[in-house]
Amino acid sequence: MFAAYAASFDRDQPLDGLRLGERPEPEVPPGWTVVHVRAATLNHHDLWTLRGVGITREQLPMILGCDAAGVDSDGNEVVLHSVIGATGHGVGPGERRSLLSERYQGTLAERVAVPQWNVLPKPPELTFAEAACLPTAWLTAYRMLFTAADVRPGDTVLVQGAGGGVATAALVLGRAAGLRVFVTSRDEAKRARALELGAEAAVEPGQRLPRRVDAVIETVGAATWAHSVRSLRPGGTLVISGATSGQNPPAAELNRVFFLELKVVGVTMGTKEELASLLSFCASTGVRPLIDSTLPMDRAREGLERLNRGDVFGKIVLTG
Numbered sequence: 001m002f003a004a005y006a007a008s009f010d011r012d013q014p015l016d017g018l019r020l021g022e023r024p025e026p027e028v029p030p031g032w033t034v035v036h037v038r039a040a041t042l043n044h045h046d047l048w049t050l051r052g053v054g055i056t057r058e059q060l061p062m063i064l065g066c067d068a069a070g071v072d073s074d075g076n077e078v079v080l081h082s083v084i085g086a087t088g089h090g091v092g093p094g095e096r097r098s099l100l101s102e103r104y105q106g107t108l109a110e111r112v113a114v115p116q117w118n119v120l121p122k123p124p125e126l127t128f129a130e131a132a133c134l135p136t137a138w139l140t141a142y143r144m145l146f147t148a149a150d151v152r153p154g155d156t157v158l159v160q161g162a163g164g165g166v167a168t169a170a171l172v173l174g175r176a177a178g179l180r181v182f183v184t185s186r187d188e189a190k191r192a193r194a195l196e197l198g199a200e201a202a203v204e205p206g207q208r209l210p211r212r213v214d215a216v217i218e219t220v221g222a223a224t225w226a227h228s229v230r231s232l233r234p235g236g237t238l239v240i241s242g243a244t245s246g247q248n249p250p251a252a253e254l255n256r257v258f259f260l261e262l263k264v265v266g267v268t269m270g271t272k273e274e275l276a277s278l279l280s281f282c283a284s285t286g287v288r289p290l291i292d293s294t295l296p297m298d299r300a301r302e303g304l305e306r307l308n309r310g311d312v313f314g315k316i317v318l319t320g
């Protein structure tokens with residue numbers, strides 16, 4: 001079957017390790033099933049894999065891709081929950097949590113094998129492309145906002161790095177839930193696009209906000225950490241799920257954290273139950289993931305090159 005996979009690692013030039021071509025059909029252990037992929041989306045996780053983060057050379061070649069929507073062996077339209085091992089379903093009860101494309105082959109392929117427990121019905125209101133956007137970036141944003149930050153309608157949220165998959169999802173979901181959302185971006189066009197999507201203010205990174213916020217959605221890391229901490233009201237919550245600009249900020253701002261009694265919460269993906277709630281939320285409210293572009297699977301390199309440059313606003317979808 002055709003797939004996009006990591007054949008080697010390169011920290012500086014991650015795309016040098018990408019290969020497009022034939023791979024063996026997926027193995028199907030007891031309790032697992034095969035899904036024919038109709039749509040999958042790209043994530044920064046794919047670039048980190050190509051850099052050798054979270055995976056060893058002994059695991060190569062590894063098919064990329066964390067999320068997908070498709071059709072199961074019974075003809076049902078389904079969405080995949082990408083976290084394997086968190087519950088013990090389909091794997092040993094002591095197996096540590098991983099995402100597809102870390103321990104098990106990923107979704108950028110014609111077919112993918114997953115535990116049957118990880119398969120959810122796709123709402124008919126969503127296209128395959130829309131549904132494929134939800135299990136990674138949008139699920140992460142959903143958990144960051146409504147579980148970790150525990151914000152309510154009328155609360156104010158800062159979303160760092162407008163244009164990224166999680167950031168865009170947090171903006172759209174936040175506005176749909178009645179939040180007041182501020183965003184940052186170095187790119188003037190991305191700030192303008194964020195305003196069109198309902199952001200109350202869009203500023204350059206580090207710029208003072210109109211007011212201090214109840215929560216910050218942080219995926220950028222080192223470059224925006226100080227601004228995130230300084231933008232919170234006393235008792236506010238900083239939720240972090242990524243560090244695309246680096247994991248070691250020059251100043252941790254610990255004095256502000258303890259003096260203002262701030263909360264710092266880490267998030268990786270979300271639960272199957274939260275994904276089901278997100279699917280229902282989108283189906284019932286009309287909220288739809290923002291899709292930057294759609295490409296056939298054999299143009300995965302083009303999509304990953306754009307993602308690596310940061311030349312995206314929303315999700316890049318690959319179709320089978």
